[in-house]
Amino acid sequence: MSAAPKLFACPKDTAIVLLGTGVVGCALLRLLATPAASGLYLVGAANSRRQIANARGVVPTQVFAALGASTLPRDDAALLAALDASGASCRVVVDATASGEEAAQHAAWLAAGFHVVSANKAATGEKLSAWQDLHRAAARGAVSYGDAATVGAGLPVLSTLRRLHACGDRLLALDGVFSGSLSWLFNHFDGSRPFSALLRDARAFGYTEPDPRIDLGGADVARKLLILARSAGHALDVADVEIESLVPPQLRDIDMADFLNRMEELDGEIEARRAQAAREGGVLRFLARLDERGRAHVGLTQVAPTHPAARLAGTDNLFALTTQRYQVQPLVIQGPGAGPEVTAQALLGDLLTLRRNVAA
Ligand SMILES: NC(=O)C1=CN([C@@H]2O[C@H](COP(=O)(O)OP(=O)(O)OC[C@H]3O[C@@H](n4cnc5c(N)ncnc54)[C@H](OP(=O)(O)O)[C@@H]3O)[C@@H](O)[C@H]2O)C=CC1
Numbered sequence: 001m002s003a004a005p006k007l008f009a010c011p012k013d014t015a016i017v018l019l020g021t022g023v024v025g026c027a028l029l030r031l032l033a034t035p036a037a038s039g040l041y042l043v044g045a046a047n048s049r050r051q052i053a054n055a056r057g058v059v060p061t062q063v064f065a066a067l068g069a070s071t072l073p074r075d076d077a078a079l080l081a082a083l084d085a086s087g088a089s090c091r092v093v094v095d096a097t098a099s100g101e102e103a104a105q106h107a108a109w110l111a112a113g114f115h116v117v118s119a120n121k122a123a124t125g126e127k128l129s130a131w132q133d134l135h136r137a138a139a140r141g142a143v144s145y146g147d148a149a150t151v152g153a154g155l156p157v158l159s160t161l162r163r164l165h166a167c168g169d170r171l172l173a174l175d176g177v178f179s180g181s182l183s184w185l186f187n188h189f190d191g192s193r194p195f196s197a198l199l200r201d202a203r204a205f206g207y208t209e210p211d212p213r214i215d216l217g218g219a220d221v222a223r224k225l226l227i228l229a230r231s232a233g234h235a236l237d238v239a240d241v242e243i244e245s246l247v248p249p250q251l252r253d254i255d256m257a258d259f260l261n262r263m264e265e266l267d268g269e270i271e272a273r274r275a276q277a278a279r280e281g282g283v284l285r286f287l288a289r290l291d292e293r294g295r296a297h298v299g300l301t302q303v304a305p306t307h308p309a310a311r312l313a314g315t316d317n318l319f320a321l322t323t324q325r326y327q328v329q330p331l332v333i334q335g336p337g338a339g340p341e342v343t344a345q346a347l348l349g350d351l352l353t354l355r356r357n358v359a360a
């Protein structure tokens, strides 16, 4: 790299490698260049094809140019080596990819003593055994797992649930809208534009998963429901969630480029459902629910215009937590639940918490 990197100010500084330089990763790089990120030093970055690493520090604003010029092959081990060589007492892998392969490494990184901060939900929102392995590994490595970005794009919902759980409160039910992209889509879907045109916009704004079928198919919402339930002490597995997919069978198994060319095939059925709901005086919202008997469901539901989910705007998420101590009225958390800036801020918040804890 040509940039003259800054040497670490002291061993208590925090060294970071960033996996993923897409919508969220790029927004995090912008934040790492601000005074709020002082004491956090980037020593490596990677996309799916290339990487850069320099134990003396990488300048966040120069990452894209450096990646463009890099001939280094993708190799996580070289990034971890840069963390080690940095001499920092706090070494963190930030996962801003949607990669299952990277998520599968989180437990190993934790066990090896690296902190992990993740926007990627694949490690904690899928198999229960993976969730359990990850938490055992964090304990073994005496390190932390920062997951604020994985639910509500950093809305204070996981922190709140954990606090209630630590106080002995018990989650009885969970309701709401857990997807920023689906919230935005159904908040705008009034029949004036085809659903597929709105989906293209949601993708361009950076609200959807890299493959939007993960959102439309309900998998992203199910992951968030599982992360929430598990954080509140419920040992739920993927098979415990009933999922209604909005992706028709012929679009489920084709490759992503084909899907993106055929999104208009979504339009007929979803418009029929919207029109039917409108005739009955309702609107469609993609809702998630975990009930008192532990039954979990995510899917498209017709609701009245007075329903709390019908009154959301933009990418708003809504989490209604019914607990033993919030039983008469649920505790409600609402706000934007997708987008690069808020998600990157959630990652930065986790990094700053780690730095504070390690320095203490
Ligand atoms: N967008 C949002 O509002 C939110 C997103 N998230 C989560 O953040 C993550 C990233 O989302 P987003 O930024 O929107 O997605 P993007 O598709 O914009 O970016 C994904 C990035 O990951 C890179 N990547 C893929 N595989 C690997 C790999 N094995 N090693 C290193 N890099 C890799 C891609 O590389 P390449 O450029 O080469 O393709 C790309 O740079 C997802 O897990 C998503 O669920 C969470 C909350 C909100």
Ligand SMILES: N[C@@H](CC=O)C(=O)O
Residues within 6 Å of the ligand: 150, 152, 153, 178, 179, 180, 181, 182, 207, 208, 209, 215, 220, 337, 338, 339
């Ligand atoms: N694709 C996700 C992004 C945040 O997790 C969503 O739509 O909520």
